[in-house]
Amino acid sequence: MEDLTLLSGRQWIINQKDSSTLEDCSKVPVIENGLCNxxxxxxxxxxxxxxxxxxxxxxxxxxxEGDILVRCQNASQFSKLPNGGMTxxxxxxxxxxxxxxxxxxxxxxxxxxxxxxxTGAGKTEMLFQLIAECxxxxxRACIATPRIDVVNELFPRFEAxxxxxxxxxxxxxxxxEPNLDQLTICTTHQLLKFYEAFDLLVIxxxxxxxxxxxxxxxxxxxxxxxxxxxxxxLTATPTEDLLEEVKQGKIEILKxxxxxxxxxxxxPREKLFIKPFLNKKGQIHANLxxxxxxxxxxxxxxxIFVPRIEQIPIYLxxxxxxxxDNNVKIVGVHAQDxxxxxxxxxxxxxxxxxxxxxxxxxxxxxxxxxxxxxxAADDPIYTAAxxxxxxxxxxxxxxxxxxxVLYCYHRYTKNIRSSIKQIKGMNK
Amino acid sequence: MRQCLLCEQEFIPPIKFAQIFSxxxxxxxxxxxxxxxxxxKLTGNRCSVCSKxxxxxxxxxxCKKWQKIYQGEVLHNSALxxxxxxxxxxxxxxxxxxxxxxxxxxxxxxxxxxxxxxxDYYIPVPTSPxxxxxxxxxxxxxxxxxxxxxxxxxxxxxxxxxxxxKNKEERLKTPQSFFIDxxxxxxxxxxxxxxxxxxxxxxxxxxxxxxxxxxxxxxPGMHIESFxxxx
Numbered sequence: 001m002e003d004l005t006l007l008s009g010r011q012w013i014i015n016q017k018d019s020s021t022l023e024d025c026s027k028v029p030v031i032e033n034g035l036c037n038x039x040x041x042x043x044x045x046x047x048x049x050x051x052x053x054x055x056x057x058x059x060x061x062x063x064x065e066g067d068i069l070v071r072c073q074n075a076s077q078f079s080k081l082p083n084g085g086m087t088x089x090x091x092x093x094x095x096x097x098x099x100x101x102x103x104x105x106x107x108x109x110x111x112x113x114x115x116x117x118x119t120g121a122g123k124t125e126m127l128f129q130l131i132a133e134c135x136x137x138x139x140r141a142c143i144a145t146p147r148i149d150v151v152n153e154l155f156p157r158f159e160a161x162x163x164x165x166x167x168x169x170x171x172x173x174x175x176x177e178p179n180l181d182q183l184t185i186c187t188t189h190q191l192l193k194f195y196e197a198f199d200l201l202v203i204x205x206x207x208x209x210x211x212x213x214x215x216x217x218x219x220x221x222x223x224x225x226x227x228x229x230x231x232x233x234l235t236a237t238p239t240e241d242l243l244e245e246v247k248q249g250k251i252e253i254l255k256x257x258x259x260x261x262x263x264x265x266x267x268p269r270e271k272l273f274i275k276p277f278l279n280k281k282g283q284i285h286a287n288l289x290x291x292x293x294x295x296x297x298x299x300x301x302x303x304i305f306v307p308r309i310e311q312i313p314i315y316l317x318x319x320x321x322x323x324x325d326n327n328v329k330i331v332g333v334h335a336q337d338x339x340x341x342x343x344x345x346x347x348x349x350x351x352x353x354x355x356x357x358x359x360x361x362x363x364x365x366x367x368x369x370x371x372x373x374x375x376a377a378d379d380p381i382y383t384a385a386x387x388x389x390x391x392x393x394x395x396x397x398x399x400x401x402x403x404x405v406l407y408c409y410h411r412y413t414k415n416i417r418s419s420i421k422q423i424k425g426m427n428k
Numbered sequence: 429m430r431q432c433l434l435c436e437q438e439f440i441p442p443i444k445f446a447q448i449f450s451x452x453x454x455x456x457x458x459x460x461x462x463x464x465x466x467x468x469k470l471t472g473n474r475c476s477v478c479s480k481x482x483x484x485x486x487x488x489x490x491c492k493k494w495q496k497i498y499q500g501e502v503l504h505n506s507a508l509x510x511x512x513x514x515x516x517x518x519x520x521x522x523x524x525x526x527x528x529x530x531x532x533x534x535x536x537x538x539x540x541x542x543x544x545x546x547x548d549y550y551i552p553v554p555t556s557p558x559x560x561x562x563x564x565x566x567x568x569x570x571x572x573x574x575x576x577x578x579x580x581x582x583x584x585x586x587x588x589x590x591x592x593x594k595n596k597e598e599r600l601k602t603p604q605s606f607f608i609d610x611x612x613x614x615x616x617x618x619x620x621x622x623x624x625x626x627x628x629x630x631x632x633x634x635x636x637x638x639x640x641x642x643x644x645x646x647x648p649g650m651h652i653e654s655f656x657x658x659x
Contacts, residue, residue, distance in 0.1 A: 058525045
């Protein structure tokens, strides 16, 4: 018999013919009534044998009709450290402390919460006491987020804050043997591998791609937490479905309208353009160029967001041509860029003055004193949440609480209006 | 509106002029315009033997090696697309993950060309029985079986590793692992018939030359060419 202790709380697929004895495991058919039991998707595609298979979660190994989904449900045991293994001894602001206390209280009462905190409020620090409370009782927790970058940013911070706890880190870009960790930090996709595993599941940046609006990942998140487990959602821009759950009283909303430094969120400036941002000759619009030059003159680093990856090299060439006399260093970065991490780091160290990018840098990143210009803010790729997040990159430092956020648009969209309304609402 | 098999976004297939007046049933596109554009067609100067794209010259370095080994008896291979990263991702999803429905994408890429060819026999390059059991389908026959009528004359011995997991040198050193499947009924004219070998990717040519060797040893008079979607 295999030792399954490391697989506690996980689920995986076995072949029908596989007859190994699996103690403390439940078995269900992976495809049932045209639905995939692992990811909840509707299953429509067939193999030549006529058997259905699930395309939606095929990256984790193909789930075929007739295969069995094994769920390991042996009770995991963790040591109960007196302070929950927390080695962090920083100080929270009064507002942060209030939220943190509420989270601990809700966890004790088995109540789920939604933390609606502005960008730059210091959400991560507010989680520490909640995680410590969970660890203290020998219970298991998971912090999941849709973005790999955010997993990579959270992991070292929790490692430092909880030096005595074994923390697991899982995402699709690096292979990791499954382990039994008391605290797991992973992408929301990884939750598909868990079943009723966690006493506490925190989902950071719930409003971001690909989690938002993705039924598969919502299904995974629901399955990964124990029946009597507690969920905590963190966001700067709550989605409609979560607000609906708040209304129904299923979760409690905790609001934090101030950044940790007490400053207001910078309200974006809007600028209407009639002619295209780039004309047929590939020249940049004079007014847009003037705005860029103003920022350069003010000596703030500038993030320029464009809607699509393909546009980065075009804008890059156009800007380089126009700004070559000003001795300005510009670089572009996108999701598939092999030098992404290096370029972002170089921009942070002020080795570049301007960074051209797409929505990949909309959240989870901090650049000191940065100002932002969004080109084509009316593009459908920018949801209201994206726009709020992008605006949230500005004024995060204690010494520099304000700054420029500029929306350049041709058509005033609902998302632009809604994002400005949200920002102003949080500033009240 | 249709849903693209690759990016899952909705798209509107373009309507061709001829389609409106034709009585024939047109194949509906399975992938959107944007995804289709990710696949790069082989254009410009190409190797006259294997279709590889080259800066200059008539025969590529791979084919020159085969010329030496086979005393000029090279295998003419037609290919349509370049093996770029989009194609790599497609093949990983289709072969490694076993996403059977993606055969329709490969069909879309090769249908027009292949349906116009005129050969007496179309022989698919076989996959190892072990892989086939695991995937529950044959990757090559699944693609081409709907386009042309196949004669699965070749079979593969068990235990041979997938070519995709090896480097160039290892690929070239791969021993012969094909044999003739004697259970397949054949007609008399196959001895001198025109045959098109079908594979998905032509990388070094090793696989297709092995397949030809195997056929030639049994049917010396056979006229053999090959087709791969990618080069």
